[in-house]
Amino acid sequence: MFLPIIVWSTKENIAPGKIGVFGIGCLLCLGAGALLYSRWAWSWWVAFVVALATPTWLLATGGLTSKSEGYIAAVFGAATVVMLLLGRRAAGHPDAMALASANIPFRVKVGIVWLAIFFVIMVMLALFELDTQWIRENFRYIATGVIWTVLLAVCAIILAVVLALFGALGRLSKNPVAYGITGFYTSFFRGTPLIVQLFLIYLALPQIGASFERLSVVNILTLTTFQAGVLGLGLNYGAYMTEIFRAGIQSVGHGQAEAADALGMSYAQRMRRVVLPQATRVIIPPTGNEFIAMMKDTALVSFLGVELSRAELFRRAQLAASENVTERLEALLVAAGMYWLLTAIFTFFQRRLERRMGKGYERGTQAAQRKPHFVQVGGAGGPGGGAAVIEMPEIPEVEAQPGMPVEPPP
């Protein structure tokens, strides 16, 4: 409620007096809403009058300066009146409201909260007067960066998985060489910032490469920004994921290794056929998280100064905005929306994969009961738009919410 006022007040053409008027209106609405939770039946009439009067008053005092603001006030007012009419018979009976609220599924409530958040965001963006024309013109250019972002993340995660696998086997090995090397690897790459590692690989390695050249060895250490990005992200995340893989392998019961041994399997056969397939189940969920985190960290690669044609999301947003400094917000909103959309999509697929990995671990009848519940909350379109998957258990909720459709009290 108050955020739009703050945003609104930053606009130059608004007189301080009008801000006060708008603020008082908001406070009145809040007060009337809170009153609905009381035991007084007449509180409903107060709320109803306020809901009608506030927009009218705003109109009369000239608090609304543009058409869009008029629309927003109208939508707010109409929604409030509709909700009040639906909840007419519950007013003054807080217990009835609580009971009725308990009948509404938790998911629906969360969905409504999300919609409300998106509505407020949309209102704020509308008040900012975003340059939608600019967004339309530049959206394609910025969104194309998704390809490079995903490509970067996919290449890097493949490298990271390979490194993590060998890292974990090394950390679990009794061989001092393997243990030592992997220990150094994880220690160094977990102990230094990713951005430093990226610069080391991109800027410092060519220096070593140059001395190789003097020894008439081919210089392979001068990398493109893409190669450096994949290498840096892969090495860094591989070090973190080593711990994930190690824990996953250790989670497989000792009896499994013994059973494999007793059949006469070699170390490699035991790992490939028995231990790793079972460890994968434990490894997949956190690896998915790492992948999603990495997708966002690809933005750091833009600091290496990627070529224009291969620029990823964030770089493109910066490039597009640099032509025209006033469009920074639009460009970054588009980029943020794309990142969000990407992570939402991959989270969805990760959950599906997770469920598939569960076969052989759930008894048929119980599997259905244990299946987690998902809700897909679609965001409104536009630059801030996106979708998010929320996992939640079904918990009966007894908190009342204002304006919910309410059953009549018995």
Next chain:
Amino acid sequence: MSWSNGQPVVRVSNLHKYFGPLEVLRGIDMEVDKGEVVVIFGRSGSGKSTLLRCINFLEDPTDGEVEVAGIRLEGGHRTRAKREQIRLLRTHAGMVFQQFNLFPHMTALQNVMEGPVTVKDVKPETAKPMARELLRRVGLADKAEEYPIRLSGGQQQRVAIARALAMEPDVMLFDEPTSALDPELIGEVLNVMKALATELHMTMMVVTHEMGFAREVANRMCFFHDGVILEEGTPDQIFNETRFPETKKFLDAVL
């Protein structure tokens, strides 16, 4: 292979096993002939499971000698060459665990096929009918496509027996195969083991507290006490002419 049918399948001589300072096995000498069923019993901690685990080198014997199907190995540290020998030895000794240890990510059929296909390079097309036949033998023909979690404990243990048999071992080692089972499921596993002994004449070493099974199936019984074989004999001798008070005490407690 130097091993022929006349020789014992398993020979253990002067076997010692330490866990740190604790001497669990104190010089075991034992021979098991082909087709013989030996039941090993005794209090927990007496070293009977350790002996079984030393025979297929799940535990490395500290000292002494183990010979299975003509493959003779010394105790002590593992060398690279010895590791290969151990693997070879293990393909001749099938092991059944107390906790079944089936591979949960494979169906019953895949569990049984796993050994031959992975270790012996048998083609899946050949191994599959073999595995089905083994599952039929242990009475689980209809459960071939089930994952272990969907099977009862008794069924799981029978799959585990089939898995060990699939390697066509010369000796089967049973490490308390019925101890983790509900009482009503013990019978089905013991029946399968009985059939193994009487119909297939499988050489078996069984660590168990099931004295009824021992009396009925065993050719020989060994009573373990404090890391040595205290008393040894036919079931008849053990049950009716008990020599040592320790054995008597244990039998009284179990029966």
